[in-house]
Amino acid sequence: MEKQIYALLVGINEYPVGIRSLNGCLEDVRKIETFLKQNFGQENPTASEPLAEAAQNGGESVVVTSYDKLHICKITNANATYHNIIAGFTQFLRKAGPDDVVWFHYSGHGTEAWTADEFFETVEPGALDQVLVCHKSKPEDGQLLLADKELAALLHEVETLDVEGQAKESPHIVVSLDCCHSGTGTRDPFDEPFVSTRKVVMRKATTREEAIERSDEIRKLDDYYGYGNGKPFEGVPLSRHVFMAACQSDELAAEDPGGGAFTAALMRTLSQSGNQINYADLLMRTRAFIRKTRDKQNPQFSTYGNFNPFTRFLEGSPLGSADRYPVWFNQRLDRWQVQAGAIHGLPTQPETPIQVALFSTGTNGRKVATATITSTGAQKSTLSPLALEAGAAVSETAENLQAEITHLPVPPVFVWLHGVEPFVQKLKDNWDDSKNVQHVAGPEGEQKPMLEVHTAPDEAGSSFTHYLIKDRRSGRLLQRVPAEPDAAPTAVMDSLGKIVRWERTIELKNEQSLLLNKFDFELLVQEAPVKQQVFSAGEVLIHLDTEKYFEHIKDNGEKLLFTRFLPRVRIRQINQDLFFYLLHLRPDYSIRSYAGEIPFKMANHENLNGVVAFPIELNLLTEVSKRDPETGELVLVGKNWALSEGENEATSYFKVIASTEEIDIEQLLQDKLGGSRDDDFEETGDDRISNDWCSKTIKLTMLRQENEIPGLDASALTLANGAIEIAPHPELRAGVGLQQSGGGRRSLDPTHLFAL
Secondary structure (H helix, E strand, O other): OOOOEEEEEEEOOOOOOOOOOOOOHHHHHHHHHHHHHHHHOOOOOOEEEEOOOOOOEOOEOOEEEEEOOEEEEEEEHHHOOHHHHHHHHHHHHHHOOOOOEEEEEEEOOEEEEEOOHHHHOOOOOOOEEEEEEOOOOOHHHOOOEEEHHHHHHHHHHHHHEOOOOOEOOOOEEEEEEEOOOOOOOOOOEOOOOOOEEOEOOOOOOOOHHHHHHHOOOOOOHHHOOOOOOOOOOOOOOOOOEEEEEOOOOOOOOEEEOOEEHHHHHHHHHHHHHOOOOEHHHHHHHHHHHHHOOOOOOOOEEEEEOOOOOOEEOOOOOEOOOOOEEEEEEEOOOOEEEEOOOHHHOOOOOOOOOEEEEEEEOOOOOOEEEEEEEEEEOOOOEEEOOOEEOOOOOOOOOOOOEEEEEEEOOOOOEEEEEEEOOOHHHHHHHOOOHHHOEEEEOOOOOOOOOOEEEEEEEOOOOOOOEEEEEEEOOOOEEEEEEEOOOOOHHHHHHHHHHHHHHHHHHHOOOOOOOOOHHHEEEEEEEEEOOOEEEEEEOEEEEEEEOOOOOEEEEOOOOOEEEEEEEEEEEEEOOOOOOEEEEEEEEOOOOOEEOOOOEEEEOHHHOOOOOOOOOOOOHHHHOOOOOEEOOOOOOEEOOOEEEEEOOOOOEEEEEEEEEEEOOOOOHHHHOEOOOOOOOOOOOOOOOOOOOOOOEEEEEEEEEEEEOOOEOOOOOOOOEEEOOOOEEEOOOOOOOOEOOOOOOOOOOOOOOOOEEEEO
């Protein structure tokens, strides 16, 4: 069946008495509807039906209108009640199957409200929900506010359940919010003429303590959709989706009678490119357009559940790569700049210039200029004057330029290439030097190869040939690529580039950073049933066995042995906002960021003393919460990671990056081998740190542990990489287990725990 698109569009201009009305929200909905019909549907509808379970308000029914493969449900003004919006998810968006697309857009008021106790104690240390303001004129309309936690629950259902509540595979999910405080998942007037913001203040209490005394300002867990009502609290579910917001969670979103600034910029970008744009480029160009007129509104972009941002908008096929970086002309400094710096692996003092090629984006994207990087900053670097290609013209107001590194003056990774001709020559003819790998003729000599590409027949002994990519340090076979297809050399080079990028991301660090002493990076590892160990940065070796850890039997009978992880940051001596990003570098050479950007806002913690825990959504990717069978206490644990049946060892890395400014972390991510997947900073004048970043890494190795010495006549058994030797004895039989002690801490400093 052809891919279907399900769009739920909510816009509210007219609110009940007591809530200021807006001007441009219905215009936002109209713009998006027009774009969808022009690019994915048709002008005249093919079908129309009422939305199931939706109540009628204001004299109009809520209907679903189909335009061939495009299905649109608009909920506006008085019909945009809490219950009707939820029905839009449960009765409409949940119809989307695994090959379909879902787009939920909201334009209206956004605000903050005191969160329920359960969220405050676990996932919402700032004590506030970011909420969408629904239309409510009578009790049966439901709640006035739809919280970000409820939106998370609704999206999780769209991802995993159909309308009948049966399990299904995930559709392609897009969320966009044009409202104030929208930066975490969820428009007050300015002094500027004809411009207002989409915000309304709903809280009467100024502190949580005051809200508790009032007793009517803090919602109960049972009042949140998807939580409570007899269900054990297990945190906030996380779904695979891309999220676009008009502003950060502590900013305001502007509008005028022509619509919201964010939606206008978004639709302008999409209208210029159709669907020939990926999500990373869409954010870059949308943000650049808004920043021309709104210096206090920064659109946000996050991906969750390993959503690939380098895929075509509302379509999902691969488009673009993380190897290209946004370029713009800084009018104040009178120079070109690129969104790439030391944090992306560029050397700060290269022996020879870093060379880049500039490309225009879009359907007719081509190389338009070359340049060199003259100064490397933490996250942004300065370019030399552009050398234009023949016939090319580049305006200083261009919004669609990207740079690709063509020469990086760092030592290349050497690859021993050998085997069956002509396949070796075929790969040499298509060798891509931009991947920073260099092939050598043999395994010896000054240029010691780290990797090996060997062309050989497959294991069955037939004449069919593969490129075998191996790690010469460990002898591990990394990938088998069929050599016959014309695209084989490109696939091999892509894998080599990912391996090199993965290795260099591990080594990414800034030893001169002033942030290094501001926090500690820790990893909580859970043993069955509820015991946890805490390890600090460095190397961790875990011996897995079925007595201390967890075993899961898949439907095909395969047994997985796994543990659970919760990375966290212990913050100390911080007097400013920081941004944290967690990377998981997995054994398959993928680089993932499960939770996106994790801001630490001082405004939320300035009155805190002692130790405070800050769990977030990493622990909610899978069913990983567990209750103590005796006390009933919920233990928040982290991401599952398993040893497959027959796999005895696996190593991956957890890396946290801390920065004083926001980072487009998507540029650091990649899929597994073979997988498809601008302001300048100034000194602040006080003791706060600017334009700084650092990273800390934990290397984690899991080993399968057998708890019994097999056979009385067996030879000596070595454990812990040879550090322990156990000799058999004819009169002794015992179980053996190893456990690494957690790191201690000798400090009385007040700290904050900030779980990643």
